[in-house]
Amino acid sequence: MLLSDVLLQRIRSATNSLAIVDERESWTGSRLLKEIELFQQALSKLDLRKGDRVIVQMEAKAAAIALLFAIWSTGLISVPVAPELPDKRADEICEKIRPAAYACPVGQLKEGIGFPVVECSKVALWRTGESSQAECPFHPSDPAYIIMTSGSTGTPKGIVMSHGAAAFALSKFARMGVGAGGRVGSISPLHFDFSLLDLGVAFLNATVLVQVPRVLAHHPRALIDYLNEQRISQMHSVPSVWRPMLGNYNCDPVSELPYLDTVVYGAEGFTAAEVQTLQQWMPKVRVVQAFGHTESIGCCYKELSRPPQAFDGRVSLGSAFTETEMFVLGDDGCTPDSGQVGELHVKGPHLFSGYWRDPNLTEERLIPDPRTSENNDLVFRSGDLVLRDEVGEFYFVGRKDFQVKVGGNRVEPEEIELVLSRDPAVSRVHVVPATTRSRTTLVCFVVLHRQIEEFAFSARLRKRAAEALPRYMVPRCFKQLDDLPLLSNGKVDRAKLGLWANQIANSESERKATR
């Protein structure tokens, strides 16, 4: 079945019920279905073929969701990108994906695009390139969407999810449930697949999806007001949406958030202490942690106990969905003892199809099950370092590579380094994460060919990064060094850079607090 058919099944059986709400629109199921039909007609005017990619550069609003359904239901592949993406980055993605069509709000249409534009529900759609080669019957393994993420080779990589895999994962996540008459709040942008989890949980439980404007994440009072106004009972977000409220915002959620009964978080973690604070702050609210990778949308969720089950301050991730498997292997290929760290592997029908036009990386990450030669099942080598406790619960420890999460977004520092190393003044560059007050930022250490006044070089490199990378990938600080610290084997001492980065981030934090 197409992903759209799976997600719309319950909407079709209750068309008079409210289905989706955003800042301006409140659509019933029948209105949503009508809008999907209008977008299907608009797409047909572009003469697209099954397998064609459509880049969707829109905020997560009702019209954008209708467009996604229209794309999936006609065998096309959606490629959502951030509305604020720098042009250079958008060009790079187009170069890689070779989309046949592009969509953005009419109001944001740039002049002189040189193609005829079809308008539908205030969305502009236009052809940008050639169609795919051949028409063939639909199969669940056909791609439904591609999520672009940071790539360690210096260019963004596209994670391809099939209709079958996405439908499977969402059906598993939907089992976390939504209370009767519930309304699911979603604040994640479309290019972040957490938004699909929100959509799946809401629609597969026949409840209302409420799109929360992203900008409200920056104003606790306004967010609380919106949650109440929209009677949101289940809020899905990354932890950073809640942190400002947990930290120092003077609010009594028991009286001020009367509708909220569930908080679902994912894409990055709360510490066990933060979860406890959240639970004390909202004693009647269940807290659910979703864990996984864009390569499978996710592989598990866990309703956290009070206090949460934890190991060394880390919250338990839970266990794999039924019909799927999570297992840990050490460097020796064997299962580590409990308490020992190994790499998390994931197996099941929810796995991605591969990285878009990157067979080498796909082969590296989607591998035959290393534990057996008896079948051809593929396994995702996640790169996550985890451990299991004595009762078999998983705990996230870190990454095998340098990937970090910034505000829930995956970042490969190597990609930033490559962009910055193109500056002729740069000799060597390393980007490392710094953590201050549970917030991860990026610090860039640079060795230049010649000394440049500190602010001038910071501004120059920041501009270069801002022109080519999403905002969350632009380093917070740039520090000039005479030379990079090295280990005895000649490699860069990233641990030392990490320590310095934390010192810099924390001293800035203190400086700010004292001003």
Place this chain on the structure above:
Amino acid sequence: MTRDEFYQHLKNHLRTLPNAVEDFEWSNTDNLFDLGLLESFDLPQLVHFLEELLGRRVELRGRTIDSFQSMAAIYQTFVVSDELVS
């Protein structure tokens, strides 16, 4: 408060943020995100500052993060437009 007074107050606030450098000057239309003077993490504080300065709640509905991209955009969005509405 005049536009120039607003810019001066805002500039003083931005100078308290982690990336500010003492003697660096920027124009009213410079992109604060691109210059690194502002990050999305700083927005709760900036909104709080604006509310204190203006003596009223600032409205974020219908706005995007781009409403904060320059001092001119902030003035236009949260002073001029909001005052027209109220």
